[in-house]
Amino acid sequence: MARNRFRPELRVGGYCLSGIVRWDGLKHSGDLNGDVDLSARIIFKNDWRHPALRDKAPVELMRGPACLWAGTLVEPDWDAGTIGAVGASRDAENAMALDALGNASTKPNEVIDAAINRGALSWKRVGDFGNTEVGEPGSGLTTVRSVLDAWATKNGQAWHVDSRRRLIIIPAVETAISWLVTPGSGVLGASGTERVDVVFVRYTNKTTGRRDTASYPAVSPTRPVEKPKEIFDRGPLLPAEAVAIATGLWAEANAGRAGWTNGLKLSAGQVANLGGREADLAFVRAGQGMALRSVPDPRGLSRNTSVVLGDVEFDWAAGDLQANPKGLAAQDEQSALDSVAELATSAITRANAGAPGNPIPAISVYKTSGQTLTAGVSTVVTMDTIRNGTDVSGGAKLEAGTVTVPIGGWYQVNANLTWASSVSSARRLAFIGIGNTPGTFATVVTDSAYAWAQDAANITSQSVSANVKLAAGQVISLIGNPGVNYGLDVSQTYMNNLSVAYLGAA
Structure with missing residues (x-):
């Protein structure tokens, strides 16, 4: 050189x-x-x-x-x-999506700023990505990149880190042209393999707790090309929010239009800026718009072909720029292998996240503090410590001694209650309680009661279990009801515990 x-x-x-x-x-x-x-x-x-x-x-x-x-x-x-x-x-590929306290989060600004502060990102955030959660914390959205990608799909925009390490928002639309390709420098072929007419998404309805389907657009051509997508990792959504995500996925899939079969290999003199002066090809960046002048769009849209550059590579020795449009069809062997790898990674992520298609991890909590229950009164046994599982926004939560579930469906509930030693012998009952407010219960599952025999010291340990149908936001609790005033035995860890696991939609 x-x-x-x-x-x-x-x-x-x-x-x-x-x-x-x-x-x-x-x-x-x-x-x-x-x-x-x-x-x-x-x-x-x-x-x-x-x-x-x-x-x-x-x-x-x-x-x-x-x-x-x-x-x-x-x-x-x-x-x-x-x-x-x-x-x-x-x-962003390896930076974890955590808040400032180290908890899992999917709030874009929060996870970006926390990663910058702990040195995981070398960026400066310029764009405002908001702090509205874009998914279920601790599920498939575990890295900053996955959170930013989910934000981009939901909002129909692109995130971009420029050469000055600034994180910005770019429109990435074909109408924002930065470069002009001179006539005779090449043509692009249209590919039907990348066309998607309708996107269907499966999601968890925030109102009903059930799995629902949303789609975009509402009107499609005869015999449309349809693309399904599971978005359970985005957490419970309102129907309008699910449609917005489907709209973003449709836009990412070329907005119902054909993709491209090839890119362009360009040399000096074949690209100009908007003022008509010869461009320095080293300055061309992906995400910018490029127009092929006097080359009719093979999709039948206009007299010129306009594209968004999806990826670029500049060879300084040869002076050539490989410019590939967004929506380039994966026709070579390596692209096909990359697509298979992406599908495998997505499947592993869903499998590790929790229940298939609905990543809600089980939660187990227990009690470390003493408590005395009043004779003849059904009382919530207040749990105070998490053994495993999540306690973050979007997951099951320990609140006021009870467990709040994030979505509706069937849950398996197991609990254990241990009464302290007493000189008197009296009935002691344990139930699973269901309520609508943390720390309280409204009804008990009567067939969940089960008492073990008392030992010589008059200590009673009781195990209860049930499969219960819950609505989003309801709470599960362990209930005790003694014949006389009784205290709980907390001398050993986990003697009083409650675990809740999601089974599936109702």
């Missing part, structure tokens, strides 16, 4: 790479969410190493005063003589 004023420079760990080693063969790429990969060849003696070339060192690709690409160095391959870096946008 010739050394001149147009030569790019890599800054690695605060050093200019040209100042410490010879290098060439530079390539960099990006997609709709920002910078993705960068690679180069370094020329050095076998016994040479430099402290700047270390794993996780910050990397910036400079073109004069302008930064074109930003990311993080991965461990160099000294045997092959190559270095590589991953783009800043990929920080």
Whole structure:
């Protein structure tokens, strides 16, 4: 690569790479969410190493005063003589979706800011993504990227980390043109394999607690191409919210139009800016709009073909830009393998999250503090500690000694109650209670009562269980009713406990 004023420079760990080693063969790429990969060849003696070339060192690709690409160095391959870096946008792939206290969350601004503060993201948040939950905390939305992707689908916009590591919101629409391709530089073919006419989503209805279906658009052509999608990990939704997600998925799937069969390989002189001047191809980024002038749209939309760039790669040695439109059909072997891998990952995520299609993990709670129950009165045994499960917004919660369920359906409830030693012998009953307000109960499951025999010290341990049908927001409790005033035995852990597990929709 010739050394001149147009030569790019890599800054690695605060050093200019040209100042410490010879290098060439530079390539960099990006997609709709920002910078993705960068690679180069370094020329050095076998016994040479430099402290700047270390794993996780910050990397910036400079073109004069302008930064074109930003990311993080991965461990160099000294045997092959190559270095590589991953783009800043990929920080979100491994950053956990947690709030400032370390609890699972799906509130976009909250999880982004918390990850930035603990150093998991190298970004600065500029866009306002709000703090409305986009899914079920602790379910399939476990990383910052999954939360941002869910936000993008719900709101019909795209998140993007630019070359200055700023997290911004971009429209990513074909009408926002940044670059013009000169006539004769190439054409795009339409692909019917990427067309989706109607999107159907299966979700949990927030009002009824049942599994429902929503779709978009309401009107479809004859023999439409339909795409199903389960969104139970988004938590209970109102019908309008489910339709909004279906609308976003439809827009991501080319809004009922055909996709594309190929991308464009462009060289110097084939791309101009909106002022008609020749463009520097290194500045073209994914997410920007590009128009092919005097090339009729094969989808029959207009006299020119306009696209949003889904991913780009620039080869500095050859001076070529590979520009692929959003909606490019997966026709090569690697793309097909990537699609299969994505499906497998999604299936594993759902399986690990909880019940199939409805990731509501079981919760188990117990009591550590003493309590005396009044004779002849059915009283809630107040639990105070979580043994396992969740206690976050969107999941089952321990509230005022009882467990609140997030959605309606059938639940398996198991509990144990242990009465303290007493010189007197009297009846002692235990039930499962159902109520509408945390800390209280309205009815008891009468067939759940079961008493074990008393031991020599007159200690009674009782186990109760039942499968109960609940509505969203109802509470489950352990109820005790002694014949005389009795205290509970809390001398051993878990002697008084309650567990609740979701079985399925009613």
